[in-house]
Amino acid sequence: MVTELNDSVAEFYQRNLVNARGEKKHLTADCPFCHERGFDPHDRLVVFLKKSGFFHGYFRCLNNCVPGGFPLWFAKLSGIDLAKVPGYDPDREPILSTADYPSANRNLEIQSYEGNFTEPLLDRFSEKGIGQDALSQLHVGFNGRYIVFPYFQEDGNCYAARCVFPDRQDDYFWHGNEQFFSEEYQIFNVEDINRCENGSLFLCEGEETLLALKQLGYPAVAVPDSHVLESIDPQRFAFIKTLFLVTSNSAEAEASMRKLAARIGYKVRPFRWPVGLAKDYTLCQLAKDKGKQFRAAVSALIQGARAFSPFTTPSREYAHFQEQLSMEGGSSYMALRTGFPLFDDALDGVHGINVVGGAPKSGKSTFLIQIATDMALRNIPVLYYDFENGRQKLYHRTLCRLSQLSSEAIRKGSFSPDEAARYRGACERLQEMLQFFRVINDRQVTPEIMRRHIDFIHHETHSDYTIVVIDSLHKLPFKDFSERRTGIDAWLRQMESIRDELNVSFLVISELSRGDGKSYKETPHLGVFKGSGDIEYSADNAMVLYPDWDPLSSVTEQRRRNKLWLVASREHSPGLIAEYEVDYPYWGFIERQSGGKYNE
Template identity: 60%
Template sequence: MEKATLVAECPFCRDRGFDPAGRLTVFLNQDGPFHGYFRCHNRCVPGGFPLWFARLAAIEPAEAPGFDPEREYLHQGAEFPVVNINTEIKQYHDRLTDDLVRDFSAAGVGPQVLDELQIGYNGRYIVYPYFQTDGNCYAARCVFPDRPQDYFWHGDERFAVEEYQIFNIVDLLSCENGALFLCEGENNLLPLKQLGFPGIAVPYNLNFERLDSELFAHLRTLFIIMVNSGESETAARALAARVGYKVRLLQWPAGLPRGYSVWQMARDRGSGFRAAIAAMIQSAKTFSPFPAPQFEHQRFLRRLASEQGSAYAALQSGFCRLDAAIGGIHGINVVGGAPKVGKSMFMIQIATEMALRGIPVLYYDFENGRQKIYQRTLSRLSRMDASMMRRQQWTGPERERYDEACRRMRRMMTTLRVVNDRKLTPELMRRHIDFLRHESSSEYTVVVVDSLHKLPFKDLSERRTGIDAWLRQLEAIRDELQVSFLVISELTRGGDGSYREEPHLGVFKGSGDIEYSADNAMVLYPGDVHQDPAAAGERSNTLWLVASREHSPGPVASYALDYPYWGFVEEGGSCD
């Protein structure tokens, strides 16, 4: 025993034709990830953990620590062809030139590692053989030295597909119940193997995303070390999220260039490479899909501080009684109403008034069209109906009102974006929000959806599930990007075929998720003269708060139609 390491004569060297004086090292530090790992200094057998030792030494598996008789192995049952390229791989290995051996040596990789992994050379390309779980090689990746983008696969093309693109897979089999390195790029594995670590490699970072997570089901710890790039880290994190808590991502020290790798570090650090890798292992934390508690606390305090600021308080509809009833426009606000009751007009007025106050607003319109929205807004701002605007036979005061309305519209359009794209997706909505936030330098955004039932779905026959899926996406966007939503919803007809039913959550059409997703659910309820064309100037709607997470339900206010200027006036409301 030497501290927490056992050193003994290797029991496998003599039978495999190696120096019988070969030494075996076993790591017994119970606090380390490689507790129980053994390796032969002659590399007569691949190193591994107790179950692998039992297999090599023909010991009954049940006598080895960690044996599970009910464990199923993903690699078992694979069918391999009779023909392999083992002989070619041996020939390629024998053709390694002195220059290539010196190049490997500059990264600290000695002949024993090259022999163990059967690295070869075909005269132009370095040959990395991909041995499979049956011990044979059926395909190899051939990479041009110093130009890794120049490569091709040699051998049986069936074994050049992603499923079989695991370099040195024998170490995956030997590390059951133990720890293993996963590298991006075959050459990045070699310096780690020289240090005695077990590991496998995949050729490209895209392989990280596509590896079957069940491959690592029986490991205790998986160290992932990727090339220093955002793409590689993203792909590695995608794998880590699927594999789970056993993953530890090795992070590169700050200041290293993009594309930096284990191979480059081994060349740069020389004898200091072992200490550099040991430091990265020591600092690697168990992967978690959750943010660090300290970061989560800081984020909470930042969000709380922002909600105490003027930008958050400014998210008001402009209708005083509505703002008092729901505390301003925050979260997901669903507004339902009968056809032609004025839902769109109500939302256009709120959206444009907020935009006029400098609040960035995205208006997703699937009902009216961009031109109609702008024309009705101009009519409301100028106090001129459409026929008067078309005649252009105005008095001096009318011209002044019109010109001032046009100036306000021009200012409004710096913060209002109307989108009619009927191929909208949640991802595209997120990008729109990011663009508008960047352009307006604003922390908050308001998104109007007119209407929920007109949002694009993959399959119209599954409208209800599509609506519910959209609501879940809106919840995610609300939380991730601090977005407030105003969403128009259709209503279902009552038992008598009308829309006169007392407002409640069940009146919203086609979605059972509104009651769970909406922070505020409201209904615009028509007055008695709504259907009377002669009483257009007397029409009035009552807005009901049907359900709310934080506010008491009940009638909010009545809104009289501001005929013929395409707007509403809140009755009994005062902002003083």
């Protein structure tokens, strides 16, 4: 026989088989296991030796006298010293089953069901690419009404079986020891996992899919339903080199498959169904459609299966980049502006994570309420997470600003004709704004809940972008976080993910630390933000709103202006953005030009 250079697996089989002959891709030999089982041993064992193939080293007896497998399984059956097997690792710790197997089993009962198939039922299996050989290998039987799939465990015994009504997959029940009804034991033909050590294996959804693959000579295990994939311990496949996943063509099966693949890693190769196939299309349906071409169709699916990757393909990555680039040049992206011209010129609108710090009572909330509500009035969806003021106060202040009426005047409700017209117009605008503006006061909010809120408002408003306002960072809930600072930094990490994945821009209020003189009027810098060293890493823009007046003063007539400083930015130069004069008593700000310089 001609073998590839340095093919230790081929050499191993040649040393341990009699009358081995063949070519590069496979050899045939006398089966060393047939004689003791009463079969003709001549030329009945095949070994696949395509070195670049997934099943290099896989052997199977054409008489099915023993289950097929890879070299280590061959050595165990033959009594060969494992140290002489290519790929044997003497330091590999075996995976030991923790199951407590009972003394009683269902082996004899399962034998009584074998061979009871009616001709119509055998014809039904045949249409699905399943012959009597595969049924016999897996000891599948029929009890007169239900097909009986025995779930043999790793100790070689059957303790439970799944009984399925033909052509009605939802009509089934488990029979046997209830301990083995749980998902932990729901791997059909589980013994093939050990037989395929250092080799390849199929993991299928559905026993009949496994039978169709077995008829073609492939090693396989199966789960009864795709949701069981999510409960499988990845360690079961620790010594498998390549694991092909074969599920039905459905979103549910795809999701379960991806969850398992993410836990197992690169060795997983899912079958990819062509576009346009019917929902729940299976490998058995493919066998019906392809007939004699079924083997070739499966080979094509094997070759087309790509290793599961947590990364998108380069082509998809480039396409996504171009999509984002196109979106950023579109009107929706350009519309993400505050309505304050100097602010928008300095930062090119509201993009990324924008942290605004300020002293107590400096007007931080009022400033962001004005920005958020103005954006919502321009049909930009806004989620306002408020842990400071309450939704009633937030709406009331917005109504004051829109109507240019004081809180006292609105409460009294006694208006001149001009004031009444302004009030009605403001109420109409506020009502329209609420289609794009949602206030959340839930102090149990989590990043997962926030993502659902964002998904909802995206869907509700048909918008590509969302503004999320956090008032304030230090009052976000810190469940499962041992320290406040750790919790704040964890939230900032979540905001980074949400920003990138869901096209979200954040406006986040932060508290400030007192300076050396226990005041809030030192030169602005990143160190003034309270309780988070991660703001300098997470924020795209970090700003500080400093009052040029005494926030504790009771003199209402004084001119009250705040200076907004950009202290750090990924894209823009730090400096004084503008001054914002309080529009008393209407709960708003008026932007003013300032000639001040920022001293870095």
